[in-house]
Amino acid sequence: MCTVCGCGGGKETATAGEAVKRIDDDKPQNHEHDHISGRDHHHHDAQVSNARHDYGSGVAGLHVPGLSQQRIIQIERNILSKNAEYAAANRARLAAAGVFALNIMSSPGSGKTTLLVRVITDLHNRYPIAVIEGDQQTSNDAERIRATGAPAIQVNTGKGCHLDAHMIGHALDALPLVTGGLLFIENVGNLVCPAAFDLGEARKVVVFSVTEGEDKPIKYPDIFATAELMLVNKADLIPHLEFDLARTIEYARRVNPRIEVFVVSARTGEGMPGFYAWIDRHAEAARATMKAAE
Template sequence: MAKGDLHYGKGEAEVHVAGVSQRQLLTLEMDILGNNNKLAEHNREHFEANKQLVLNLVSSPGSGKTTLLTETLMQLKQKFPCAVIEGDQQTSNDADRIRATEVPAIQVNTGKGCHLDAQMVHDAYHQLAMNEPGFLFIENVGNLVCPASFDLGEACKVAILSVTEGEDKPLKYPNMFAAADLMLINKVDLLPYVDIKIEDCIASARKVNPTIQVIKLSAKTGEGMDAWLNWLTEQLQQRQ
């Protein structure tokens, strides 16, 4: 782990408490979310003041999120300042891959926690000391459940779904896709080898979120990357 990376110990960002009634647990969860949302607003004030587009990238493990992010950074970094907050339960493997692109990254290890929260992002952001307009990508812990409920102060959640996961994931995990502004259908180069109906996948996402935008792409072949990069630059321009 590089100097400045953050490690959160056992129990961070967890809500499960043995021996606590459901009513007490609900109250505890509401308090945790309320405190998180206050800090998320504080984060958002920083991001907006610095005219930064902050994206919360969410997905299942193995969706190709980090590969897509490294390719995105390679194409963006010559034109715009970029930085990454990298979330995982353990290891700095993904942050090391990001740093290999020469883009600054802070690894946040959540221990047993299944998502990043606003405090973790706040601490990492101030470690980065990013004060200029540009892109901040938050790569959340691989999980389609918990990250849906936690605002980090981001402008948008981007849900990344691999074609290997099937078309029903938006219906199985509706809160995540309802919270996302954009769904990236990744690894489309594998379509000849997997049993998925892309249009059914898009229809499933729009059942839970009628306004969700969709881009089909492959970080490996470059298909659809122009559409993704154009979406990013348009979103950034709206904040200038």
């Protein structure tokens, strides 16, 4: 195991058509990589766009940075300080590249991947777009993204219920980040756990579909409180449902008075221009910040 960054031994296997990286923290192995190469984090073999990072193949079926790794003494320490360090490094790296990164969170089945396919199809002429896909198992979502032509890294968390900043750092090693581009991080479908883990994104977005029921924002307030934007998806289904849109927005604003809301349908494209204008504003700000730092 690497004692500098804490990442696991490099037991790697390849399956048909893709590279699979297995990271077993409990099994120290020979593990070589360069920590003084001038980049701010560590690198394994970077397999662009076809890579799948599997964090669920350890003994516990769960990879968690912070356990049996490099330690730094702090008294009165934030329990997630290690994740915060990785997130800060990711954030600095994305800011230096002028990339606007979004952490997309929702319950399973809200339409996150369909939404991303729609965004890539509509915006690929205006922005270079890359995607990190988080799921417990399978590369299905990354394959859907790659079918659009955009590069995608699949991160499999195994039994893990969320992405963390260390996983994102490794995924960034394997993704071509283009200056002024967009990075979408599709978190594991879960309305609870992803709220706790800063990934180094610029903005958190919660996707909520109209089939889920109006009261999700007050049933699962943490994730709605942590997001800057709520996309109410599957709006094309509203005529077929007893769904009170105004009440949903009222509930979301009760837990987060500052949350912005767009009502969209990833299937029909309805409402998406509002979301794109929001992206344009933030992507422009990310580029301006990068230029100011130069």
